[in-house]
Amino acid sequence: MSEIYDVIVLGAGVMGSCAAYQLSRKGKKVLLIEQFNLGHSKGSSHGATRIIRFAHTDHIYLPLAKEAYKEWDELSRISGDLLYKSCGLLWVGSPESTKKRADVLKSFDVDHEVLKGEEINSRFPHLDYDSSWHGLYDPKAGFVHADRALKAAQSVFLSNSGTIVENQKIVKIESSGDLVEVYSMTSKFTCKKLVVTAGTWLKSIFSDLNIHAEPELIGLTFWKVTKNHKNFLPANKSPVMIMSDNCEELFMIPDADYPGEIKFGVHIGVPIHPDKKDEIEPPKWTVDFPAEHIKKYIKDVDFTEPTRKVSCMYTMTKDHNYILDVHPKYPNIIIGGGFSGSGFKFGAIVGKILARMALGESQEGLNLGEAVHIFVIWRTEKDYCDSFFAMDSATSSLTPEPTLPENKSTGAGSDVKNTTESVPPTWEEAQKAGFTRNGWRRALKKAKKISLRPVLRAKERELRREKRKKAKEEGTFVPKAKKYRMSESVNKNRICIDLDFSSLMNIDDLKGTMNQVNFSYGINRRMENPFQFHLCGIDETMMKVAKQKKFFQNWDVNIHGEKKLDDLFKPEEIVYLCAESENVLETLDENKIYVIGGLLDHNHHKEYCYNIAKTKGYGHARLPISEHIQLGSRKVLTINQVFEILGKFYTTSDWKETLLSVIPQRKLVSNDSSNCSSENEDPDPES
Numbered sequence: 001m002s003e004i005y006d007v008i009v010l011g012a013g014v015m016g017s018c019a020a021y022q023l024s025r026k027g028k029k030v031l032l033i034e035q036f037n038l039g040h041s042k043g044s045s046h047g048a049t050r051i052i053r054f055a056h057t058d059h060i061y062l063p064l065a066k067e068a069y070k071e072w073d074e075l076s077r078i079s080g081d082l083l084y085k086s087c088g089l090l091w092v093g094s095p096e097s098t099k100k101r102a103d104v105l106k107s108f109d110v111d112h113e114v115l116k117g118e119e120i121n122s123r124f125p126h127l128d129y130d131s132s133w134h135g136l137y138d139p140k141a142g143f144v145h146a147d148r149a150l151k152a153a154q155s156v157f158l159s160n161s162g163t164i165v166e167n168q169k170i171v172k173i174e175s176s177g178d179l180v181e182v183y184s185m186t187s188k189f190t191c192k193k194l195v196v197t198a199g200t201w202l203k204s205i206f207s208d209l210n211i212h213a214e215p216e217l218i219g220l221t222f223w224k225v226t227k228n229h230k231n232f233l234p235a236n237k238s239p240v241m242i243m244s245d246n247c248e249e250l251f252m253i254p255d256a257d258y259p260g261e262i263k264f265g266v267h268i269g270v271p272i273h274p275d276k277k278d279e280i281e282p283p284k285w286t287v288d289f290p291a292e293h294i295k296k297y298i299k300d301v302d303f304t305e306p307t308r309k310v311s312c313m314y315t316m317t318k319d320h321n322y323i324l325d326v327h328p329k330y331p332n333i334i335i336g337g338g339f340s341g342s343g344f345k346f347g348a349i350v351g352k353i354l355a356r357m358a359l360g361e362s363q364e365g366l367n368l369g370e371a372v373h374i375f376v377i378w379r380t381e382k383d384y385c386d387s388f389f390a391m392d393s394a395t396s397s398l399t400p401e402p403t404l405p406e407n408k409s410t411g412a413g414s415d416v417k418n419t420t421e422s423v424p425p426t427w428e429e430a431q432k433a434g435f436t437r438n439g440w441r442r443a444l445k446k447a448k449k450i451s452l453r454p455v456l457r458a459k460e461r462e463l464r465r466e467k468r469k470k471a472k473e474e475g476t477f478v479p480k481a482k483k484y485r486m487s488e489s490v491n492k493n494r495i496c497i498d499l500d501f502s503s504l505m506n507i508d509d510l511k512g513t514m515n516q517v518n519f520s521y522g523i524n525r526r527m528e529n530p531f532q533f534h535l536c537g538i539d540e541t542m543m544k545v546a547k548q549k550k551f552f553q554n555w556d557v558n559i560h561g562e563k564k565l566d567d568l569f570k571p572e573e574i575v576y577l578c579a580e581s582e583n584v585l586e587t588l589d590e591n592k593i594y595v596i597g598g599l600l601d602h603n604h605h606k607e608y609c610y611n612i613a614k615t616k617g618y619g620h621a622r623l624p625i626s627e628h629i630q631l632g633s634r635k636v637l638t639i640n641q642v643f644e645i646l647g648k649f650y651t652t653s654d655w656k657e658t659l660l661s662v663i664p665q666r667k668l669v670s671n672d673s674s675n676c677s678s679e680n681e682d683p684d685p686e687s
């Protein structure tokens with residue numbers, strides 16, 4: 001029987017090398033397998049430098065960055081090589097984006113400065129930005145000595161009795177029971193746990209998972225410093241830079257890779273097969289964008305021609321966040337990937353996290369914030385990505401954004417089918433469709449937010465569970481209100497929300513309307529004797545919004561789809577509730593159907609429902625508000641407030657008590673004029 005390793009790490013890039021190093025520190029028997037020779041340049045971790053920084057637009061990376069610095073310090077100490085250089089980072093961009101980034105650093109108590117226009121140039125004499133630029137300065141940032149860091153992790157690993165096998169491409173992985181077997185063309189290796197850190201090859205290794213972790217080719221260029229060389233030296237605190245221009249994001253590392261040259265990259269690539277990296281030239285704009293930027297804003301550098309060009313690969317997830325998770329089917333396989341062009345700086349801490357995951361240890365003692373909850377693999381599964389991207393565009397399609405030429409239907413099981421638009425999966429497609437780079441990035445960001453929602457919701461659920469448990473222990477637990485079904489209700493009064501107004505509303509109002517319908521549903525479910533509740537006039541757009549919000553699933557409501565009031569009820573049965581009606585509702589009658597207009601008013605459509613009722617010959621009535629209380633503003637209420645009033649009145653038969661308990665105090669007349677709010681200040685959209 002072949003030797004059994006505690007852990008095999010597949011892939012000796014920065015992530016795999018650091019995971020192996022961290023595992024070896026725990027005294028485990030570890031094998032690190034690499035398909036090429038160590039230090040090769042066919043993946044993502046080669047080269048002399050990678051930027052390290054606190055500054056991030058997304059706060060989830062801040063705790064991770066703090067832990068990463070600690071781990072690089074530790075590896076520097078053990079290896080005796082100082083693995084990063086703090087020369088500062090200057091991130092230039094618009095005043096707004098700079099402020100946002102500064103706010104993130106501020107909220108994590110991280111040292112930083114904001115430099116405005118001229119202040120940038122007086123601090124850094126080789127720069128020439130005008131007043132439209134602001135810069136965020138992160139003094140601790142700088143660059144990791146990438147190749148040295150890789151070597152340091154591998155050397156410490158070897159000196160801790162780790163084993164490295166080079167030039168063995170793993171072609172098959174089998175997990176059976178407690179063991180995992182990995183096969184190259186010539187050998188088989190066995191382990192208890194497998195950590196896969198295969199960079200751009202991740203997707204091909206786990207083709208069955210169908211994840212979105214796309215290889216992209218990135219072009220790097222080097223440019224000659226012609227004068228004032230001292231201004232470009234990291235030793236003189238010449239900063240690494242990120243330039244968020246209108247259309248693209250560039251990064252620059254001062255004189256560190258090759259003497260007298262600075263390195264530029266464009267933080268966007270083109271799709272590639274990872275085995276074809278050296279056969280394809282990066283596109284021309286990987287030279288043009290830096291040249292243009294240098295020409296405009298950086299002095300004393302020859303922008304006419306780069307001195308050298310090299311390429312590298314990113315592994316991009318759709319939301320640009322990473323994957324640190326257990327294989328969904330095999331708990332003894334751990335996956336680290338999708339580092340989306342920004343992972344090197346975190347290598348040392350990612351290695352530690354992966355090592356702990358492989359050994360089944362908790363991440364206690366590490367302050368990782370939300371990161372590990374977010375870096376779950378399922379959010380990168382293609383079906384999931386496709387469905388949330390499609391959902392996002394299903395709503396955004398109502399606004400005049402550019403559209404992709406190609407129709408992409410959503411994956412099986414998706415809520416929104418037959419969607420004709422999709423957010424661009426690649427820059428090339430987006431470009432053809434007329435997206436600017438910023439527009440494309442915005443779309444990606446939006447999708448990212450959406451992708452995080454389920455994770456955050458799961459966290460909220462967990463917190464609620466804990467709170468409930470604590471309340472039970474402390475004897476303060478109040479059980480959730482029981483829910484009642486319409487069929488068991490003695491209340492035969494009927495209420496219908498007429499949703500036949502989607503053509504009059506924008507997407508935000510549609511969403512607002514659906515939220516109010518949802519609140520109304522909640523009210524009905526909690527009534528001991530719920531109303532016979534109907535929804536009608538739901539066109540395709542409204543239905544999409546409802547489904548996107550996961551409404552209507554298993555609802556105890558008569559949902560009539562696109563059918564309109566006329567299709568369902570006789571005109572003489574209908575009582576349309578409108579604030580403008582001269583008729584006053586006095587009581588509820590089981591022979592009538594009380595209709596609430598599902599139209600968010602915002603004062604644009606005054607009397608709309610009233611006019612419909614009159615022209616169609618429906619009955620109409622207003623709630624007896626002025627008869628019982630005095631409102632400080634127009635007697636227009638939200639859909640759910642009207643619903644709640646009807647519900648309360650059903651149980652109390654007392655209009656005054658009902659109105660006082662439902663209508664917010666701020667809407668009532670007060671003698672204290674400072675308490676009067678105008679309608680426009682009212683945060684609830686009104687119907």
Ligand SMILES: Cc1cc2nc3c(=O)[nH]c(=O)nc-3n(C[C@H](O)[C@H](O)[C@H](O)COP(=O)(O)OP(=O)(O)OC[C@H]3O[C@@H](n4cnc5c(N)ncnc54)[C@H](O)[C@@H]3O)c2cc1C
Binds near residue numbers: 042171313
């Ligand atoms: C141009 C460029 C600039 C960057 N700049 C920065 C930066 O400034 N700051 C920053 O933090 N990050 C940066 N990054 C990102 C960072 O370099 C990557 O996120 C990181 O190197 C990814 O490491 P990895 O170990 O996941 O992948 P890799 O380095 O690609 O390692 C994966 C390894 O797995 C091996 N492998 C794959 N399949 C198999 C198999 N079947 N059998 C055996 N071995 C296999 C591969 O050969 C490879 O060696 C940059 C990346 C690029 C390309």
